[in-house]
Amino acid sequence: MTLEVKAVTKRFGTLEVLKGIDLTVEQGDVVAILGPSGSGKTTLLRCVNFLERADAGTLTFDGEDFDLAHIGKKDILRLRKKTAFVFQNYNLFLNKTALENVTEGLVTARRMPKEEAVAKAERALDRVGMLDRKNHYPSQLSGGQQQRVAIARALATDPEIIYFDEPTSALDPELIGEVLSVMRALAEEGMTMLVVTHEMNFARNVSTKVIFMEDGVVLESGPAREFFEAPREERVKAFLRNIERKEEK
Amino acid sequence: MDSRVVTILIESFPKILIPGLVRTIPLTAISFSLAMVIAVAVALIQFAGIRGLRQLCRLYIWVIRGTPLLVQLFVVFFGLPHVGVVIDPFPAAVAVFSVNEGAYAAEIIRAALESVPAGQMEAGYCVGMSYLQIIRRVVLPQAMRTAFPSLANSLIAMVKDTSLASVVTVAEMMMATKQLNALYYEPLALYLETAFIYLMFCTVLTRLQSWGEKKLSAYERKGAV
Numbered sequence: 306m307t308l309e310v311k312a313v314t315k316r317f318g319t320l321e322v323l324k325g326i327d328l329t330v331e332q333g334d335v336v337a338i339l340g341p342s343g344s345g346k347t348t349l350l351r352c353v354n355f356l357e358r359a360d361a362g363t364l365t366f367d368g369e370d371f372d373l374a375h376i377g378k379k380d381i382l383r384l385r386k387k388t389a390f391v392f393q394n395y396n397l398f399l400n401k402t403a404l405e406n407v408t409e410g411l412v413t414a415r416r417m418p419k420e421e422a423v424a425k426a427e428r429a430l431d432r433v434g435m436l437d438r439k440n441h442y443p444s445q446l447s448g449g450q451q452q453r454v455a456i457a458r459a460l461a462t463d464p465e466i467i468y469f470d471e472p473t474s475a476l477d478p479e480l481i482g483e484v485l486s487v488m489r490a491l492a493e494e495g496m497t498m499l500v501v502t503h504e505m506n507f508a509r510n511v512s513t514k515v516i517f518m519e520d521g522v523v524l525e526s527g528p529a530r531e532f533f534e535a536p537r538e539e540r541v542k543a544f545l546r547n548i549e550r551k552e553e554k
Numbered sequence: 555m556d557s558r559v560v561t562i563l564i565e566s567f568p569k570i571l572i573p574g575l576v577r578t579i580p581l582t583a584i585s586f587s588l589a590m591v592i593a594v595a596v597a598l599i600q601f602a603g604i605r606g607l608r609q610l611c612r613l614y615i616w617v618i619r620g621t622p623l624l625v626q627l628f629v630v631f632f633g634l635p636h637v638g639v640v641i642d643p644f645p646a647a648v649a650v651f652s653v654n655e656g657a658y659a660a661e662i663i664r665a666a667l668e669s670v671p672a673g674q675m676e677a678g679y680c681v682g683m684s685y686l687q688i689i690r691r692v693v694l695p696q697a698m699r700t701a702f703p704s705l706a707n708s709l710i711a712m713v714k715d716t717s718l719a720s721v722v723t724v725a726e727m728m729m730a731t732k733q734l735n736a737l738y739y740e741p742l743a744l745y746l747e748t749a750f751i752y753l754m755f756c757t758v759l760t761r762l763q764s765w766g767e768k769k770l771s772a773y774e775r776k777g778a779v
Contacts, residue, residue, distance in 0.1 A: 354680060355679075356679070356680075382684065385679060385680060385682050386682040388680075389680065390680035392673060392676070392677065394673055396671075396673035396674065396676060396677035398674060398678075399696060400695045400696050400773050401773075402773075409681060409683070409692075410681025410682055410683065413691060414681060414682035414687065415682065442772065442773040443773070444773060444774055458681060462682065
């Protein structure tokens, strides 16, 4: 699988949030999108999965080209079945148990027989260590547990890529670890991931590529090791220094 | 209370209760069920913002909420025969009560649909579900849970509103009481007796409401299942 996004622009009213973003994700990549708040990271991710309609830009998925501004409902539905999305606020279906949250997309959207879907969902819940809570409703789970169920929901659909939108930003510091370790395990198993995050350790140790965004443009992008050890842009150097200082405190 | 009044009350009790069981309750049950169908449809049309139909729904709600129930009953039962449309009392009452309640309940359900977090819709899209699938399996069930107490409230109100059907000759409890009163002339005792029977009906519904709320709120409960 290859995902290629070119020249994405998006404005909300007079505010230009994305000013022409290019991005490539290859099979097995874990791409971390970094940058200060308001830089457009989340909007970019939402445009790539059509939760926001971009004003312009193209998307190439598995060699197929799409016009982000004019893509039709059918293509959107088809592409979404090949991808999965993990939200900052988990967004588990509140009226469904952990298990039902995972089977829903299989049974309803993919017409999988119930027993097969349950077996698959249980395997996914087991992978994120949530099998023992499969009959709990989201309101009965901690934030970290909810996010792990959300990851299981994403995994169960066998996506070619998973998009993560700040998956740990809404969590208590204590609960961040359990979610990150699940994500790290996925990365090690070769899952292709595009991750908007503020977790520098994750970006440094797990991701293969880093994209640094500010004010709607990509300031720097490259292999993770290069990005952290030898950043080219002054702004990126300053950003990394600030974060190091914060981590030392 | 003298023994004559007691005898009248005892003799009248089944004569009021039976019209309650065969008229008031079916009238309420049928009308409310139809009202729910109307309300869900009207609320969903507005929620989905279907052009044209949406304006039609607003017009419906505006007219129904802006005119008295009693006037609506008179228009259908006394007005329509004047232009050749004659409907029997019971179906006429069902039509008016369901169309009337549908307008109010549609607003309750619309508000409940809008209270479901937008993230629920987005999560549905992201697992590959279509708009209608998400509405049916995720958004509507949550909205109905939110709307449930208000809808139960409307149902209880409707039980009592059906007493208006007596003026269009539906032989329900109020009609029966009026007839008994014409016979015995004990208005205080007889109308209090009727009030008591309405109260019993509504008590049962109140109990059902608490039971239903508990049942529906399974996913909101904290702690172990």
